[in-house]
Amino acid sequence: MSLRNTLLVLPLLFPAAAFAQSAPLPPGTTTDEPASAAQTGPLASVETAIDAKQFDQARNLLTTYLSAHPNDARALFDRGYIDDAQGHPETAVDFYRKAIAANPNQFESHFALGLILAQGGDPDARKELEAAVKADPVPPNPAVKAEAWRELARLTRTTDPDTASQALVEALKISPETPADTLLAAEIAEAGGDDEGAARTYRRVLSATQGNGSEASSATAGLAHLLVKDKKYDEAEPLLKTALSRDPDDPALNTQYAAVLAAEGKSDEAVASLEKLEKLQPNNKEVAGMLADAYAQGQNYEKAEAVYRKLLTLDPNDAETDSALGQVLVREQKYPEALDFFERATKIRHDDPDAWGGIAFAASQTHQYEQVIDALTMRSKLAAETPATYFLWATAHDNLHHTKQAVEYYQLFLKSALGKFPDEEWQAKQRLALLEKK
Structure with missing residues (x-):
């Protein structure tokens, strides 16, 4: 009930x-x-x-x-x-x-x-x-x-979960156990951190229902979630595929199946599953977010942008979506627009280091170097520096003719890059050679 x-x-x-x-x-x-x-x-x-x-x-x-x-x-x-x-x-x-x-x-x-x-x-x-x-x-x-x-x-x-478990025990003292009770017991076990017990109990539900009915669908989704958590994708995929053959439009099963496919690197199949699910639930923010992320990971930035924009019509105050859309716009080299969305994200959620980093990068691309430094200063309060942020610090100071700071950050960049950013490392070495002559 x-x-x-x-x-x-x-x-x-x-x-x-x-x-x-x-x-x-x-x-x-x-x-x-x-x-x-x-x-x-x-x-x-x-x-x-x-x-x-x-x-x-x-x-x-x-x-x-x-x-x-x-x-x-x-x-x-x-x-x-x-x-x-x-x-x-x-x-x-x-x-x-x-x-x-x-x-x-x-x-x-x-x-x-x-x-x-x-x-x-x-x-x-x-x-x-x-x-x-x-x-x-x-x-x-x-x-x-x-x-x-x-x-x-x-x-x-x-x-x-402790209170929930005791309450369920009291219910079962005065009435027979049903598959819904077994499912509830599995959910309580999972919430309490007993993944092994939860998996065992989800399997009991599947056995009792012979894989049919709403309890079976929920148990399959719950068990698949635990298998994905343990990276047992080879067990999760056939389990979900079998369940979907009986209930092809179940939202939870489709969501889990898409997550498994994505984790297995089957991007095209994951996208197809999510597109189907998005048609079934056009206003489901979780599904839309997964689809947009899948498009972005597959470098289909135009489709990702459209879905992220749709998400913002469903929830205009979602800082995570603002930041994700900013990242996609960067990939599309739409830097001024990207900057706008990163700024929106930080106004909603001031403690997001990724959004501050996005502002720094987009501002760098639009030659707003003072803003780069301001954004990096905010980011540094929230997260450790990376080779990318060292490079942004260096180029911003370089363009503002802050020679001492530019040299310092170029050196920090080269020490942390370790050959992983060949183009930027070449540029840093060239600029250091010139700056150190001054």
Whole structure:
């Protein structure tokens, strides 16, 4: 069950008919009415209407009921449920919070609130799910309680693997293990740094599902990720190829397959796989970034430029993309434009040494030597010097007639170059010969 779809979760976990038939009175009710009266009373009618998806009728009944019983936790939960089911999470949250204030031990509202908060990335989601697993559903329902434990495990699987593992254990104490549970266990193990255990568990998922279904696809992608991490490309590629033969449009599988092909040096196949994936997910920034990088590595700079520019329309404040586009523009010898994008990158992210280095190079190509020195000064605070930066320092000082500094940096360049930059080394030696005569 996904944290992303509370609307689908709640009708399965909290059927109103079950409450009406099994719970004489809602939690928090203070009336002394006998059970038989409550079963035919206002909340039974409300929950019958909810079961029939007659939400307007249920809301009207609740409005009347809550005007007389404003602190009835069960009624407040039902009211939140209606808004939740109709796609109004903000007001649902308010009613769930009111229900919890009326009865802090109400499982249903804690769980429902936790699901909504998790969907929005609210850190309070964990607190609500932890409160839910400490309470019990009314009427008792072990399967629902197990789902609360599972949601806590899912929520914490990357941020707190130990808690996630324990939560999953608690869920499995009261309900049977499913392939989704095994997959979750593998993800928790991977997040906790147990790559060997994670790989073994991913393989259990594949065995249990015989390679079919969404859990199998996720397990294949997870296992492939671990194999790529260990540079076992020869194992990862056939695994992914087999999975893609069953599910050719799965985004995670295609992404992993392209990464494996690229790592194996199969650039053309990697590009073809990414182009297919980009058509399936035209607004996926990760996929577009991988495709642009693949184009750049294959020296197809015109296509790389187009994809990087598209990425910036999706996220105009992405310093990494600005810098990558600057690098491509340098390859295309579009130095003034490259300089603009490197400068944009440093305004967004001031601590990027590569972007400062890009500014230095592009400024050198456009004969803006003071800017070269300024950019190199910033870069030197963030990263060690390289032969390339020594050469930029030297040529900038040389063109500004800073003879002493030029000589110093040409010498540093020659000591670090070690024959790897023959053209620049020849130039440095020629300039040193002239400068040292002065």
